[in-house]
Each structure stands twice: as structure tokens, then as C-alpha cells.
Amino acid sequence: NAGVTQTPKFQVLKTGQSMTLQCAQDMNHNSMYWYRQDPGMGLRLIYYSASEGTTDKGEVPNGYNVSRLNKREFSLRLESAAPSQTSVYFCASSEDVGSNYGYTFGSGTRLTVV
Amino acid sequence: GNSVTQMEGPVTLSEEAFLTINCTYTATGYPSLFWYVQYPGEGLQLLLKATKADDKGSNKGFEATYRKETTSFHLEKGSVQVSDSAVYFCALSDRSGRRALTFGSGTRLQVQP
DSSP: OOSEEEEOSEEEEOTTOOEEEEEEEOSOOSEEEEEEEETTTEEEEEEEESSTTOOEEOSOOTTEEEEEOSSSBEEEEESSOOGGGOEEEEEEEESSTTOTTOOEEOOOEEEEEO | OOEEEEOOSOEEEETTOOEEEOEEEEOSSOOEEEEEEEOTTSOEEEEEEEOSTTOEEEETTEEEEOBTTTTBOOEEESSOOGGGOEEEEEEEEOTTSSSOOEEOOOEEEEEEO
């Protein structure tokens, strides 16, 4: 099915470990995003990529890096995981940043850092 | 900057009750407004949208009207079902095209049989 695919779905890390969350979309969208969802705080933007070859910081970028590998793929890397990064991470894509068609979301990655 | 404020939940209703979830926003210019729904264990899905003042978005029995004068986009449904139990997010899109969607904190709806 067309959409946004995230891997893995679940992950447990020890403090200080690193990992990369993968995201791919097959809708030929220009823009891609990484959000984190925490209880009572809604979704907060970590990084986004308005188009292939560009990335920009969002509201909560500290402790994360991103790579827009090509038009389809946008990865999120935690270099040294901390318990404060325990969260559910969502990748999304859209035709462009200001799209009136809204965003398409993946099903999320639940990350626990112990 | 842009911001979205939603009523706190959870909202607990009996089946067939009337639903209102309040949403107000702060933004420069006239943003596009959205409601997303998140069912348990899933990602967010676009529920409805409105792109200009006085527009009414509707889908699956849900409605919301873009009120510029009150900067609001309240979600309503005349008769909720157990299957509507989910978390609902209000969001806005900056027309500048330079900022990603801004989300509210979400409102959990629980519908009891």
C-alpha cells in the first residue's frame, strides 16, 4: 500500500547507544518530517526536509541528526541515546511544507531508552 | 510564532451523544486548519481540513468550521460511536510554506456503549 513506512516499530536502547530510525515514502512527496509524541505534549517537530538536499531544525532538534538520503528516504539518528529521548517517533511526508493536502504519517517507532 | 490550543481531555461520552472538541489558534495571516485522528497503536490520519475563512470541513460525520473572527476550528459530531474513541489533534499550516504543521496537544475521546 502506498504511504510512509517506518522501521523499526519498537526498539529498546541503553543509555549512550546509537541508532537510526528509517523512513521511506512512495508518494513522490517533496517534503518529509520527523515528530516525537510525548504524553500531554502532542507532536513536536524534530527536523524536517522541505525538499531533497535540504534539512532544517524544528522545535526540539537537540540530540538528533537527520539525513535526506534521496527523495524517498529520510532517516533520524540518535548518536548517544538518553532516557529523555524515550518517546514515540513519527515520520510524515507531504507534497510541500505548506501543503493544503495535509501530511501522511507512518505508524510510528516506539523507542525506550533505559 | 504559531500555536494551537485544544481542550484537555479525556472527554468521556456515551454512545450517540453530541461531541465538541474546542480548538483555537494563533498565527500570522490566514493558515490552513486540520483535524487529525489517531487510533490506538496507529499513526495520525487526516480527518478533515479547511483552507480559508468560513470553510466547513467534513468527513465521517465530523465537521469543523474555520472561524476567522474567533480564531477557532472546533470539531463536532452529532452522534458519536464507540469506534470514534481515539485521540484528536488540531493543527495549522503556515501559508508561508516555510514552517511545518503545528499541532495541538491532542484530546482523547472515550465513547462508552
